[in-house]
Amino acid sequence: MTDHTRLKGGYTATDNRLGRVPDWDERNHEYLVREVLPAGADVATRTWRLAALNKLDQTPRNRTEPPGTCVGHGWAHRRNSAPHTDTLTHDDALAIFNRAQTLDSWPGAWPEYDGTSVLAGAKAMRELKMIGAFRWALTLTDILLAVSHEGPVVMGTWWTEDMFNPNSSGYVKPTGADAGGHCWIVRGVNTRNRYVTCTNSWGLDWGVNGDFRLTWEDLSALLDRDGEACVPTET
Numbered sequence: 001m002t003d004h005t006r007l008k009g010g011y012t013a014t015d016n017r018l019g020r021v022p023d024w025d026e027r028n029h030e031y032l033v034r035e036v037l038p039a040g041a042d043v044a045t046r047t048w049r050l051a052a053l054n055k056l057d058q059t060p061r062n063r064t065e066p067p068g069t070c071v072g073h074g075w076a077h078r079r080n081s082a083p084h085t086d087t088l089t090h091d092d093a094l095a096i097f098n099r100a101q102t103l104d105s106w107p108g109a110w111p112e113y114d115g116t117s118v119l120a121g122a123k124a125m126r127e128l129k130m131i132g133a134f135r136w137a138l139t140l141t142d143i144l145l146a147v148s149h150e151g152p153v154v155m156g157t158w159w160t161e162d163m164f165n166p167n168s169s170g171y172v173k174p175t176g177a178d179a180g181g182h183c184w185i186v187r188g189v190n191t192r193n194r195y196v197t198c199t200n201s202w203g204l205d206w207g208v209n210g211d212f213r214l215t216w217e218d219l220s221a222l223l224d225r226d227g228e229a230c231v232p233t234e235t
Helices: 027-031 070-079 091-105 118-127 138-150 216-224
Strands: 133-136 155-162 178-190 195-199 212-216 228-233
Touching: 070 091, 070 118, 070 155, 070 178, 091 118, 118 133, 118 155, 138 155, 138 178, 138 195, 138 216, 138 228, 155 212, 155 216, 195 216, 212 216
Parallel strands: none
Antiparallel strands: 133 228, 155 178, 155 228, 178 195, 195 212
């Protein structure tokens, strides 16, 4: 941990792993995931496979690597999850992050500034030909339907002090003070118990094999607080 890591856009974080910076483009409203989901589809219980060996840890391997690369690692996890079969590495995640820093809304790059936006990560993925297009989920229902029928969703939200330590069942609670912005993916929906399964980028020793759970209500609360939910699509 560090005190007040300097991020792009004038943002800071109390933990240097938190590197998501909010950046909403009003043109995103022209590309909504609800427009390409199956008509009349219902939310369904589903978890997209992500093998443990393909779960990444954003911890820098040396002092030349930035720590706040959650956007790069979040997007790499999206590509490593079904319906894809990629095995992107830590180096691939860093390449996504580095390119995103050149595509986002602010000048500068690591080591002057850490962090970047989910939107810039999506642009980097498209430029690197790892996705064809991307759309946005604006509501909890959009996210649940996207995970049910399209694939994992890349999230950018605030991360709070009470989210660092999942309970014995893997749940985190978005209460307490904001620590900074973070990027992670939602890759599972459970309709019976009304929770989502999420994957972090802090290694297999964190949470439950690198994963955590959020209730639907808590996911909705995070989305409502400057949250972003991006979904790669074919169109």
